[in-house]
Amino acid sequence: MSHARSEYADFKALAPDVFDAVLALGQFAAKSGLDQQLLELIKLRASQINGCAFCVQYHILQGEKLGLSADKLNLVVVWREAPLFSARERAALAWTEALTLLAGGVSDEIYAQVSAEFSEKELTYLTSAIASINVWNRFGASYRWTPPLRPSAPKAAAS
Incomplete structure (x- = not known):
């Protein structure tokens, strides 16, 4: 069983x-x-790749707060096979994977795909978001931060 080596706090x-x-x-x-829901999707995808349980759970909860559907949150791990992602989301997710798995470099094809959907300025900010979540993942995964729990629904008053 995994145990936290230290915590987010x-x-x-x-x-x-x-x-x-x-x-x-x-x-x-x-x-x-940049669209907040799109940013949560890329943060969730990078966190899945990096195996950061804290960040995966955190970004699922954030995505829910922003109104992302359960289907998108559940299927982002297999976004290529799920038809509910837009061309812009697909480009951002492909860019996220390329920058998170940098060992092979970033292909011209993926760069062309993301450049078709994002302006140069947007792409710079999207890249900064991907860089940021990858930094958070390095801390969260290495220290095994405990994932945040979903807030409990208030208990119904006894009638």
Whole structure:
């Protein structure tokens, strides 16, 4: 059984400057005007690839809060086979996978696909979001942060 080596709150307390820098990098894309649901999908996909349980659960919960359908959240792991993703989402997910699995480089085909869907400026911010989640995944997976739990529904009052 896996156990946490340290927790998310420990990271923030131990190195607040690093925490703030990683947080800021991720916030640039959100402030750029890129669709928040799209950003959650790419963060979820990178976290799945990197095996970061904390980040997978965190981004599922964030996606739910933003109104992403359960189908999209469940099928992002197999997005190529699921017809419910738009061309823009597919391009972003392909770009996410290429940048997360960098060992083979980024193909001209994937670059052309993502460039057809995103402006140069948008692509720069999308890339910053992917870089940011990959940094978070390095911390979350290596320290085995405990995944956040879904908030419990309030108990019904006895009648």
